[in-house]
Amino acid sequence: MAIRFVDVHKRFGTKEVLAGVTLRIEDGECFFIVGASGVGKSVLIKHLVGLLRPDAGDVFLGDQEVSRLSEDALRPVRKRCAMVFQSSTLFDSMTCAENVALPLRKHRRMAMPDALAEARRRLEAVRMERFADALPAALGDGLRKRVAIARALTLEPEVVLFDEPTTSLDPVSARRTDQLIATLCAQEGVTAVVVSHDLTSIFGIADRVAMLYKGGVRFLGTPEEFRASDDPVVRQFVRGEAEGPMEV
Amino acid sequence: MSPGARGLALPAFLGRQALALLTQIGGLALLARDLGRAARPESGGLDRVELLRHLYRMGVRSVPVVAATAAFTGGIMVLQAAPFVEQFGAKDFVGFFATFVTFRELGPLLIGLIFNGRVGANNTAELATMVVTEQVDGLRALAIDPVSYLVLPRVVAMTLTMVALVVLGDAVALLGALGVAHVLLDVTFAQFLDSALSRLESWDLLVGLLKALLFGVGIALASCFYGLRVRGGAPGVGRAVNASVVASAAGIFITDYLSTFLLP
Amino acid sequence: MAEAIPTPGSSAALRWQLRQTVELTARTLEMTFPRQGRSAAARRALATQMHSVGNRSMPFMVVTMAFIGAIISFQTALQSQEILPDLSQVGATFTKLLVRDLAASVGALPLATRVGAGIAAEIGSMVVTEQVDALRMNNADPVETLVVPRFVACVVMGTVVLVIGGFVAFGAGVVVGQLAFGIEARTFASTALLNGGDVALGLAKCATYGGAIALVSSERGLSAFGGSEGVGRATTEAVVGSCFAIIVLNVLLSTAGYFLLPAL
Numbered sequence: 001m002a003i004r005f006v007d008v009h010k011r012f013g014t015k016e017v018l019a020g021v022t023l024r025i026e027d028g029e030c031f032f033i034v035g036a037s038g039v040g041k042s043v044l045i046k047h048l049v050g051l052l053r054p055d056a057g058d059v060f061l062g063d064q065e066v067s068r069l070s071e072d073a074l075r076p077v078r079k080r081c082a083m084v085f086q087s088s089t090l091f092d093s094m095t096c097a098e099n100v101a102l103p104l105r106k107h108r109r110m111a112m113p114d115a116l117a118e119a120r121r122r123l124e125a126v127r128m129e130r131f132a133d134a135l136p137a138a139l140g141d142g143l144r145k146r147v148a149i150a151r152a153l154t155l156e157p158e159v160v161l162f163d164e165p166t167t168s169l170d171p172v173s174a175r176r177t178d179q180l181i182a183t184l185c186a187q188e189g190v191t192a193v194v195v196s197h198d199l200t201s202i203f204g205i206a207d208r209v210a211m212l213y214k215g216g217v218r219f220l221g222t223p224e225e226f227r228a229s230d231d232p233v234v235r236q237f238v239r240g241e242a243e244g245p246m247e248v
Numbered sequence: 249m250s251p252g253a254r255g256l257a258l259p260a261f262l263g264r265q266a267l268a269l270l271t272q273i274g275g276l277a278l279l280a281r282d283l284g285r286a287a288r289p290e291s292g293g294l295d296r297v298e299l300l301r302h303l304y305r306m307g308v309r310s311v312p313v314v315a316a317t318a319a320f321t322g323g324i325m326v327l328q329a330a331p332f333v334e335q336f337g338a339k340d341f342v343g344f345f346a347t348f349v350t351f352r353e354l355g356p357l358l359i360g361l362i363f364n365g366r367v368g369a370n371n372t373a374e375l376a377t378m379v380v381t382e383q384v385d386g387l388r389a390l391a392i393d394p395v396s397y398l399v400l401p402r403v404v405a406m407t408l409t410m411v412a413l414v415v416l417g418d419a420v421a422l423l424g425a426l427g428v429a430h431v432l433l434d435v436t437f438a439q440f441l442d443s444a445l446s447r448l449e450s451w452d453l454l455v456g457l458l459k460a461l462l463f464g465v466g467i468a469l470a471s472c473f474y475g476l477r478v479r480g481g482a483p484g485v486g487r488a489v490n491a492s493v494v495a496s497a498a499g500i501f502i503t504d505y506l507s508t509f510l511l512p
Numbered sequence: 513m514a515e516a517i518p519t520p521g522s523s524a525a526l527r528w529q530l531r532q533t534v535e536l537t538a539r540t541l542e543m544t545f546p547r548q549g550r551s552a553a554a555r556r557a558l559a560t561q562m563h564s565v566g567n568r569s570m571p572f573m574v575v576t577m578a579f580i581g582a583i584i585s586f587q588t589a590l591q592s593q594e595i596l597p598d599l600s601q602v603g604a605t606f607t608k609l610l611v612r613d614l615a616a617s618v619g620a621l622p623l624a625t626r627v628g629a630g631i632a633a634e635i636g637s638m639v640v641t642e643q644v645d646a647l648r649m650n651n652a653d654p655v656e657t658l659v660v661p662r663f664v665a666c667v668v669m670g671t672v673v674l675v676i677g678g679f680v681a682f683g684a685g686v687v688v689g690q691l692a693f694g695i696e697a698r699t700f701a702s703t704a705l706l707n708g709g710d711v712a713l714g715l716a717k718c719a720t721y722g723g724a725i726a727l728v729s730s731e732r733g734l735s736a737f738g739g740s741e742g743v744g745r746a747t748t749e750a751v752v753g754s755c756f757a758i759i760v761l762n763v764l765l766s767t768a769g770y771f772l773l774p775a776l
Contacts, residue, residue, distance in 0.1 A: 051385050071393070072291075078391035089386030091378070092741075093301075103390045106292055106397070151390070313752060320759045327766050328613050331774070332605060338595050345591060353587060361621050365751030369629065373744020447594075486633030489747045490626075494572060497625045505579040508586055 019215030286396035302405035322424025343443030375475025410464030566669030581681025603700030615678030632750030635733025670722025709773030
């Protein structure tokens with residue numbers, strides 16, 4: 001499913017975070033949104049599932065304008081477009097299996113035992129079956145994130161939004177997560193929108209990259225073009241230099 | 249500040265307070281309306297798994313503290329009344345007084361306050377934590393309505409639990425009262441029971457249960473409301489809990505007062 | 513860490529909480545009367561806490577106690593109609609009950625909700641955000657800097673608030689007696705049954721409850737762990753623990769009062 005942002009504006013108090021973002025993401029693409037911390041990457045993707053509403057502009061998911069839908073009308077949208085949060089947002093009163101079983105129970109109308117059995121199969125896919133009965137609080141960041149990914153994929157969405165999926169993960173877990181995302185796009189035809197500043201992920205699996213800077217899109221292109229860009233701000237970001245023109 | 253503005257400081261303060269109060273009452277009413285919407289089957293209806301979990305956590309696990317409090321309070325009630333009972337020679341009335349006061353006032357009020365502190369505060373803290381750690385957004389992103397999944401089972405569980413705990417608390421308080429009446433005033437079990445049964449009307453018990461129901465709904469709505477509208481990270485959770493228990497306690501006393509006069 | 517923290521809610525956890533509270537009480541009492549007098553900073557902290565416990569609880573307590581006074585007066589008069597030929601004694605009985613027990617014991621429960629939740633949330637957030645550790649690193653004893661001012665403020669201002677609350681409840685009771693039962697305010701506002709022992713017992717209860725609220729809530733706050741959820745849990749346990757402490761202390765003080773400071 002293709003995604004379009006058309007001149008999206010969003011401000012929090014006096015701070016204008018998005019000052020007219022226009023962007024088109026193609027069907028089945030593995031698309032990375034990068035930028036310095038606090039530049040509004042998470043803010044941008046939360047508009048796709050109605051967790052935030054734009055002050056002005058339109059957000060299209062496929063042919064549907066989603067930014068002005070009611071909570072009730074957003075429900076079918078959210079089944080087709082899943083989100084993996086930066087903080088995983090597993091429900092800490094439930095075990096990992098119960099977390100994954102919840103959407104099955106609510107949307108597929110499965111009874112608890114069936115949903116739990118299905119949840120275990122889903123956890124196997126992310127190599128988490130050993131932790132099915134553990135509470136999320138007992139797991140580290142990387143493991144929690146894998147459960148969160150399994151939960152987001154339960155309803156077989158067409159679009160998955162990943163908010164910093166590899167941040168705070170060790171390098172091995174990070175590359176495994178990359179692999180999982182790449183497989184989703186290549187084999188299942190899922191559109192993945194990944195917010196990240198992990199350069200290894202970008203150059204490893206991205207089809208295209210957009211860099212947000214000062215409320216707008218500063219760069220848009222392939223990872224090779226990103227690496228070779230002669231824009232001083234982009235160059236500073238790619239090389240991770242402390243000194244330069246970039247304002248944070 | 250100009251002299252004119254200083255003169256208006258008090259009315260401005262009162263106005264702000266009144267507006268804040270009205271905003272909160274309005275928010276509560278909106279939550280109650282959303283609950284009605286959330287109960288429809290197309291929103292997901294009442295989640296039985298969650299309902300059972302909350303019934304256990306809120307109800308079963310509150311039994312020890314409610315029973316202990318009720319037993320002590322029943323005893324204190326007779327202890328305080330004992331000198332007057334002796335002075336007025338009203339031994340035949342002890343059973344009736346104890347049951348009447350327990351059923352109509354003390355049982356619902358005291359257990360309401362304990363319930364507010366234990367279950368209401370806990371509920372606010374839990375929901376507020378879920379908001380602060382984005383778990384509620386996570387729920388919405390899974391296309392699950394937070395009001396239907398989080399609030400509705402909690403409100404139903406809290407209301408049922410509160411009524412059940414009041415029934416239990418009433419019974420235990422009366423045992424406490426009977427114990428002290430027996431030791432201090434030589435009132436026998438038969439006297440106590442006879443006094444209660446001959447004068448008490450079933451209406452008295454009903455009023456108490458009705459109060460319990462109102463308190464339960466009130467505490468449930470307030471604790472969910474303050475939990476869901478938390479602002480400002482971890483310190484916000486503490487503030488939300490504080491606001492919730494204070495608002496519920498005030499609500500309990502005001503409801504109690506009104507029902508004392510309106511339900512004779 | 514020397515010992516593992518028991519699972520919350522278990523009986524081992526309750527015993528642990530009790531022991532911690534007793535230890536904290538001893539250390540607080542020891543530091544409440546410093547040999548070298550109080551520093552300017554300590555006096556400022558004390559003033560802040562007194563303002564928070566006293567002034568900032570007043571609106572809530574006044575409203576609550578007015579309703580409580582009205583309810584008690586209404587029920588006392590209503591029940592007395594059953595056994596007494598005239599209602600001239602009701603006022604004196606109401607006053608005596610209020611002074612001897614109810615103003616302190618019933619008023620302390622909402623006070624515990626308001627103040628106890630605040631203390632636990634405040635200290636608890638400081639613990640989970642490692643501010644208490646920072647205090648320790650600067651050689652400031654958390655008990656001395658955090659608990660002592662709250663303890664003194666609760667004992668002093670708690671008593672003041674409860675006494676004022678008692679007067680408010682008394683006033684509300686007189687109004688209800690006049691309006692609902694036609695008892696002359698002059699007859700109703702009678703101190704005929706009151707003696708010095710009643711006042712002493714009432715004041716002792718106020719001060720004890722105030723101190724208990726501060727200590728139980730501070731202990732829960734200092735034992736908080738695990739982020740905002742831990743702060744919420746500490747707050748809940750502080751309110752329930754304070755209410756329970758008040759009820760148990762009431763049994764002890766009322767029993768002692770029954771024998772040492774006879775009512776009649």
